[in-house]
Amino acid sequence: xxxxxxxxxxxxxxxxxxxxxxxxxxxxxxxxxxxxxxxxxxxxxxxxxxxxxxxxxxxxxxxxxxxxxxxxxxxxxxxxxxxxxxxxxxxxxxxxxxxxxxxxxxxxxxxxxxxxxxxxxxxxxxxxxxxxxxxxxxxxxxxxxxxxxxxxxxxxxxxxxxxxxxxxxxxxxxxxxxxxxxxxxxxxxxxxxxxxxxxxxxxxxxxxxxxxxxxxxxxxxxxxxxxxxxxxxxxxxxxxxxxxxxxxxxxxxxxxxxxxxxxxxxxxxxxxxxxxxxxxxxxxxxxxxxxxxxxxxxxxxxxxxxxxxxxxxxxxxxxxxxxxxxxxxxxxxxxxxxxxxxxxxxxxxxxxxxxxxxxxxxxxxxxxxxxxxxxxxxxxxxxxxxxxxxxxxxxxxxxxxxxxxxxxxxxxxxxxxxxxxxxxxxxxxxxxxxxxxxxxxxxxxxxxxxxxxxxxxxxxxxxxxxxxx
Amino acid sequence: xxxxxxxxxxxxxxxxxxxxxxxxxxxxxxxxxxxxxxxxxxxxxxxxxxxxxxxxxxxxxxxxxxxxxxxxxxxxxxxxxxxxxxxxxxxxxxxxxxxxxxxxxxxxxxxxxxxxxxxxxxxxxxxxxxxxxxxxxxxxxxxxxxxxxxxxxxxxxxxxxxxxxxxxxxxxxxxxxxxxxxxxxxxxxxxxxxxxxxxxxxxxxxxxxxxxxxxxxxxxxxxxxxxxxxxxxxxxxxxxxxxxxxxxxxxxxxxxxxxxxxxxxxxxxxxxxxxxxxxxxxxxxxxxxxxxxxxxxxxxxxxxxxxxxxxxxxxxxxxxxxxxxxxxxxxxxxxxxxxxxxxxxxxxxxxxxxxxxxxxxxxxxxxxxxxxxxxxxxxxxxxxxxxxxxxxxxxxxxxxxxxxxxx
Ligand code: SF4
Ligand code: SF4
Numbered sequence: 001x002x003x004x005x006x007x008x009x010x011x012x013x014x015x016x017x018x019x020x021x022x023x024x025x026x027x028x029x030x031x032x033x034x035x036x037x038x039x040x041x042x043x044x045x046x047x048x049x050x051x052x053x054x055x056x057x058x059x060x061x062x063x064x065x066x067x068x069x070x071x072x073x074x075x076x077x078x079x080x081x082x083x084x085x086x087x088x089x090x091x092x093x094x095x096x097x098x099x100x101x102x103x104x105x106x107x108x109x110x111x112x113x114x115x116x117x118x119x120x121x122x123x124x125x126x127x128x129x130x131x132x133x134x135x136x137x138x139x140x141x142x143x144x145x146x147x148x149x150x151x152x153x154x155x156x157x158x159x160x161x162x163x164x165x166x167x168x169x170x171x172x173x174x175x176x177x178x179x180x181x182x183x184x185x186x187x188x189x190x191x192x193x194x195x196x197x198x199x200x201x202x203x204x205x206x207x208x209x210x211x212x213x214x215x216x217x218x219x220x221x222x223x224x225x226x227x228x229x230x231x232x233x234x235x236x237x238x239x240x241x242x243x244x245x246x247x248x249x250x251x252x253x254x255x256x257x258x259x260x261x262x263x264x265x266x267x268x269x270x271x272x273x274x275x276x277x278x279x280x281x282x283x284x285x286x287x288x289x290x291x292x293x294x295x296x297x298x299x300x301x302x303x304x305x306x307x308x309x310x311x312x313x314x315x316x317x318x319x320x321x322x323x324x325x326x327x328x329x330x331x332x333x334x335x336x337x338x339x340x341x342x343x344x345x346x347x348x349x350x351x352x353x354x355x356x357x358x359x360x361x362x363x364x365x366x367x368x369x370x371x372x373x374x375x376x377x378x379x380x381x382x383x384x385x386x387x388x389x390x391x392x393x394x395x396x397x398x399x400x401x402x403x404x405x406x407x408x409x410x411x412x413x414x415x416x417x418x419x420x421x422x423x424x425x426x427x428x429x430x431x432x433x434x435x436x437x438x439x440x441x442x443x444x445x446x447x448x449x450x451x452x453x454x455x456x457x458x459x460x461x462x463x464x465x466x467x468x469x
Numbered sequence: 470x471x472x473x474x475x476x477x478x479x480x481x482x483x484x485x486x487x488x489x490x491x492x493x494x495x496x497x498x499x500x501x502x503x504x505x506x507x508x509x510x511x512x513x514x515x516x517x518x519x520x521x522x523x524x525x526x527x528x529x530x531x532x533x534x535x536x537x538x539x540x541x542x543x544x545x546x547x548x549x550x551x552x553x554x555x556x557x558x559x560x561x562x563x564x565x566x567x568x569x570x571x572x573x574x575x576x577x578x579x580x581x582x583x584x585x586x587x588x589x590x591x592x593x594x595x596x597x598x599x600x601x602x603x604x605x606x607x608x609x610x611x612x613x614x615x616x617x618x619x620x621x622x623x624x625x626x627x628x629x630x631x632x633x634x635x636x637x638x639x640x641x642x643x644x645x646x647x648x649x650x651x652x653x654x655x656x657x658x659x660x661x662x663x664x665x666x667x668x669x670x671x672x673x674x675x676x677x678x679x680x681x682x683x684x685x686x687x688x689x690x691x692x693x694x695x696x697x698x699x700x701x702x703x704x705x706x707x708x709x710x711x712x713x714x715x716x717x718x719x720x721x722x723x724x725x726x727x728x729x730x731x732x733x734x735x736x737x738x739x740x741x742x743x744x745x746x747x748x749x750x751x752x753x754x755x756x757x758x759x760x761x762x763x764x765x766x767x768x769x770x771x772x773x774x775x776x777x778x779x780x781x782x783x784x785x786x787x788x789x790x791x792x793x794x795x796x797x798x799x800x801x802x803x804x805x806x807x808x809x810x811x812x813x814x815x816x817x818x819x820x821x822x823x824x825x826x827x828x829x830x831x832x833x834x835x836x837x838x839x840x841x842x843x844x845x846x847x848x849x850x851x852x853x854x855x856x857x858x859x860x861x862x863x864x865x866x867x868x869x870x871x872x873x874x875x876x
Contacts, residue, residue, distance in 0.1 A: 173683075175680060176548075190685045190686075190687065190688050192688060192689045192690075192692075193688065193690055193692070193695070194688060194690075194696070196688060198685060199683060200680060201677070201679055201685075201686070203547065203678055203686045203687060204687045204688070205543075206540070206566055206567060209567060212537040213547075214544060215530070215537075216502070216540065216543060216544025216546075216547075216548070217548045219500060219541070219544075219545065220545045220549060220550040223500075246533055246536070247533075253533070254532070
C-alpha cells in the first residue's frame, strides 16, 4: 500500500532515436538489449519498449513456473534463470514489450535497472531517459502506516485527505487526534453511526473549542507523566480563524503543548462553500457570490500563520502538498516543538469541488500557489524568527495562479491588480521579518542528509515543469 | 436539617464560595479550570490560592473564557482526570455550547453554579435565572440552603456523577450574593473521611482518548434511515435512564455521607412540619431558612402549615413531591426566577406538572421573589403564607405574585 520505487522514465519528446541506449544495454548485459526504441505513433517520434517494473506485473501472472517475481525490496521484477522453462509466455503477457527475447540464447532478457546505475540512462545524449530516484521518498512515506481507513469519503482529488493521510503517517500511533466539524470528519475521520475512519484515538470537538479541549488532554497527560503523546488537531480554517480563534489564541498564549494543524481550504467547504476569514479577496463562494452588485469576496483574507507568530508560538510554519518534502520536514519540527509549547502548522489545501479545479490539477494548483507567492512557504520559531523555506524571488505573476482556479474566473483587471498588490505587500513584510531574524541555529535546519533546507534547489525543476505544461 | 456535626473536623467560619472551594479541595480533582465572574469570582480565587499554597494538588488552568473552561475539562475528563469548575449567569451562557454536550458525552463532572440573574437589564446580583434556563440540558441540578450544605454536597455530587448507573455531570448550585458572600460556621470533614467516601475515581472507563485504548469518541450519529436514528435514540434513552437512576443514587450517596459525617441532608426533598399540614409552601435554595421561620411563626399562631424544600431539581423528584403534597388544600410555590411564556416561576410549573398525576386537584399559586439579589424576608413569606391560606379558603389563584415589586 502506497509503496513507490526508483524507475527509468522515458520522455518521447526528447528522444531523437539514436539507439545509443540499446547499444549500451546489450554491451552491459552481453546479450540482447532490454530496451527497444521503436518508431512512435507521431511521425518522426519514438517510443521506448522497456520494463515498467509494474506493481502488479502481468509477466509474472502469466509465468507458469514462478520464474518472475517482484522483489519487495527495490521493486525490480527479478528473473530466475534456474526456474525459467523458456516458454516465453511473459514476453506476450507484457503489453509494454518490457521483456525481450535474446535470440542468441533463446531466453528472456529482463531489465534489472543495473543495480541502480542503468547503462542506458548514462549514455542517452538528449536526456530522454532518466533514472528517477524521486520514488524513494515515497518509499519512505509509504512504509509508514496509513492511519486512516481506505474508504474515507472525500471528494475526488481532495487535497485535505492527502494532508490527513500524510500528516498522520508522520505523526504515528502515539497520538490523540481532534478533528472539528468540517471536511475532515465529514469524510469519516471520527466516523458515522458507530464506525470510525481513524486508527488512533480521535474526537470530534466543537467547531469552536478544538484548541481548548486539546489543552485539557495534554495538561492531564503531562500531569500523569505521559509526555510523549502527540496531542494534535487537524482542523479547518473556519474553526481556526473564525469561531475557534479565541481557543487557538488562548492555547497559544498559555503555551499549551499542542500540535495544531490548520488545513486551509479557504472556506466552509463541506457545508456548501461559504466564505471564511481566510477566503481570499475576490473569491466566489456561496455567500460571496458573483452578481450585478458583488463580485466575490470584498475583503482580504486573515493571514492566520502570521497572526500566530505574534503569539510567540514555539513553532509556526506554512506548508503545501505541492512540496511534500518541505511538508514532511516541517511536520518533524512541528512535532518536536509541540512537546515544548504551542506548535502551529498552516497547510494550504485547494478544494477541487469548492474552488472549481479539475481533480487532477489540484497539486499543480498547490505548486503554483507557492510559485506565485500566493502562499509563500516559511517557518518561524520563537527563538530564531522567520525564514523562507522556498525562495520567494522570481515568482510567477498571480495571473498564472488564479487562471487555474474557477472561483476566480470572474476577476476584473482591477481585482487582479488588487490581489497582486496584496501578494507583493505580504512578501515584502515576510522578507522584512526574515531579514530581521537571526540565522537559524543548526537544530532548526533540515536534518543532515535532507538536501533542501531552503527548498530553492528542489523548487526550480518543478517550476520548469509547470512552465512547460 | 442543620444538626450539629458528629465528626471531628476542623471548624471554620467562611462564606459559601469558600465552602464550595473547600468541598472541591476535599474531593481532590486533578484539574481545575477557571474564569472569574461575579458572584463566583472569590470561589475561583480560593481555588487558585489553595493550589498556590500546595493545599490542593490540582492543575490550575486559567483560560480565556468559560467556553474554554468547560472545553479543557472535556479534554481532561476524556484523558482520565477528575475535574472541577464554577460559574454564573453570563459565564454559563458563554459556556453553553460545551455545556450542552457534556451529558451527551456522559462526562462525570462537577461544576458549581453560583446562581445569578441574567442580563438584560444588566444585573450582577443573585437570582436563579441562569440555572433555571439550563434545566433541560441533562445536567443534574442540586440546590443548597446553607454554606455547610454547599461543602457537603460537592463530594456527594462526585459520588453521584461517577456512579456507573449515572455518569452525568452535576451542578451544585448556591445562591449568588446571599450564600456566596454570607458567612457561617462550617465544619470541614477530615480528608480521610472524604477519601474513603469517594474511593477510586471512575471517570473515563466508557469513553477515553488514549493511544493505549484507541477509540473514536462522539461519532456523527443519526441521519435518515438505518441504524443512525435508533442509535441516537439509544443515547437519548440512556441519559433519561441515568437521570432516573440518579434519584436512587443521590439518596444512597446522601445516606452514606450521613453515616460518615453525621450530617444527613435531605437528598431529593426536605419535608418540614408537613405531618398534619393543610397548606404547604414549596421553596428552593437559600430562601428556605426564612420560609421555615415563617412556617414556625404561623404554627405558633395555630395554623397548620408545612414546607417542602426542593434539593434535587434535576432529575425532578416528581413522585416524592406528589406524595408530600397530596394531602394539603393549597400550595404556594416560591421562585427566584421567571418562566417567560408561562407567566409564573419555573419551579411552580414543575410542581404543577408533578401534581397533575394526582386524583385530586389542589389549588396552587406562583410567587416570584429575590430577583436581582433582593432578599426574601420573613415578611415576604408572611405574605406567601397569607395568600396560600386564602387560596385554601377558596380564593381564586391570581399569579404570579411579585414579592419585591413594592419593596
Ligand atoms: S536499464 Fe539496464 S537493463 Fe534496463 S535496458 Fe537499460 S541497460 Fe538494459
Ligand atoms: S519464459 Fe517467461 S513465462 Fe516462460 S517461464 Fe520464463 S519467465 Fe516465465
